Amino acid sequence: MNSDNGYTDHIVAVLVHNNPGVLSKVTSLVTRRGFNIDSISAGPTRQNDMFRLTIVVKGDDRSIEQIQKQLYKIIDVVKVVPINKNRMAGREICLIKVKASGKERHEMLQIISVFKANVVDVGTNGFIVEITGDSDKIDSFLALLEPHQIIDVARTGIVAMNRWDNPYN
Amino acid sequence: MNSDNGYTDHIVAVLVHNNPGVLSKVTSLVTRRGFNIDSISAGPTRQNDMFRLTIVVKGDDRSIEQIQKQLYKIIDVVKVVPINKNRMAGREICLIKVKASGKERHEMLQIISVFKANVVDVGTNGFIVEITGDSDKIDSFLALLEPHQIIDVARTGIVAMNRWDNPYN
Numbered sequence: 001m002n003s004d005n006g007y008t009d010h011i012v013a014v015l016v017h018n019n020p021g022v023l024s025k026v027t028s029l030v031t032r033r034g035f036n037i038d039s040i041s042a043g044p045t046r047q048n049d050m051f052r053l054t055i056v057v058k059g060d061d062r063s064i065e066q067i068q069k070q071l072y073k074i075i076d077v078v079k080v081v082p083i084n085k086n087r088m089a090g091r092e093i094c095l096i097k098v099k100a101s102g103k104e105r106h107e108m109l110q111i112i113s114v115f116k117a118n119v120v121d122v123g124t125n126g127f128i129v130e131i132t133g134d135s136d137k138i139d140s141f142l143a144l145l146e147p148h149q150i151i152d153v154a155r156t157g158i159v160a161m162n163r164w165d166n167p168y169n
Numbered sequence: 170m171n172s173d174n175g176y177t178d179h180i181v182a183v184l185v186h187n188n189p190g191v192l193s194k195v196t197s198l199v200t201r202r203g204f205n206i207d208s209i210s211a212g213p214t215r216q217n218d219m220f221r222l223t224i225v226v227k228g229d230d231r232s233i234e235q236i237q238k239q240l241y242k243i244i245d246v247v248k249v250v251p252i253n254k255n256r257m258a259g260r261e262i263c264l265i266k267v268k269a270s271g272k273e274r275h276e277m278l279q280i281i282s283v284f285k286a287n288v289v290d291v292g293t294n295g296f297i298v299e300i301t302g303d304s305d306k307i308d309s310f311l312a313l314l315e316p317h318q319i320i321d322v323a324r325t326g327i328v329a330m331n332r333w334d335n336p337y338n
Contacts, residue, residue, distance in 0.1 A: 013323065018205070020200055020203075020205050021197075021200040023196045023200070023206050023209065024193055024196035024197040024199075024200045027192045027193035027196050028190075028193040028197065030193075031189055031190045031192070031193045034189075036187070036189050037192050037211075038213075039211055039212045039213070040192065040209065040210070040211050041209070041210040041211070041324075041325040041326050042206075042208055042209050042210070042326055043208045043261070043263070043323070043324025043325060043326040044207075044208070044324060045322045045324075046311065046315075046319055046322050052321075052322065052323050052324070054323060054325075089264055089289045089290045089297045089299070091262050091264060091289070091299050092212070092262070092325070093260050093261070093262040093301060093325060093328060094212070094328075095258055095260060095328055095329070095330050097330055097333075120258045120260070121258045121332045121333055122333070123332070123333020123334060124333070125333065126333060128258045128330060128332065128333070130258070130260055130301075132262060132299075132301050142215065146215075150215055152221075152330050153214045153215050153221065154182065154212070154221050154223060154328040154329070154330050155210075155212025155213060155214075155221070155328065156210040156212055156223075156261075156262060156325035156326065156328045157210050157211055157212040157325065159262060159263075159264055159323040159324065159325045160264070160323070161264050161266055161297060161321050161323050163290045163292070163297065164266075164290055164291070164292020164293070164294065164295060164297070165292060
């Protein structure tokens, strides 16, 4: 998304050794450079001692280049890959706990079905719904649920990788 | 999962004000307390200035209680919710870039179909596959792809919330 000040979101994938404190080193560095992290997701890779972070930050192109260079100064950082937003596969998952009773339940199930979302838990007072997709799809879905009583929203943040036809592969 | 030393994974949801540096404050605190973060995912909530983190750390029950108390000392931390692993809705998304050509492609598409995974990008040399589920499902899927050439794996880390029947709601 574009923000008001002309800055755009940048996505960077960072491969790190999973040593204690590496996550806080990476987030501190990005923050110290004056960037706010829009979202971050970090999980294990196939190499057990390696983690892959997907970080979304807002900034101009030059500053992002600077961040990439700085990240390499952290010993545990193995690789920094800029993700091209026009040529990426990007996905996010969102869990939403929402109140629904009586007629409301039926209406909500219709919205859920249209968005190909899934009900992962049903209580007497409502649902937990899971939706997967790009951030825009999740935003639209949340907007439609807005009139209902949303109790909790948990988003993973984007995971992204460059498509096969992307030269940065 | 249980680890060798008898420690188990604990999942904590942390609601924070999205002020600069809050992410690094949270990760630093957890790390300083001697815990390694197994996975972290952070995304926006419906309140624009709020973020929700799902953090998985390994430790004994008492230390996790300590972490929860300590987290409240960070000004931007609004709420800390322990997630009960037996009564939670937990999901993770994983993107896998994998080489596949010729006969291999067909074989791989069968595995993808069985796991209800999705092909989100096709190149002349392979696929990018998206799979959603709990961590065990994703681990099994990755194990099946192991004989093939996996180029990149990006996991979001778990997002989780307590089910409706959970007293911690």
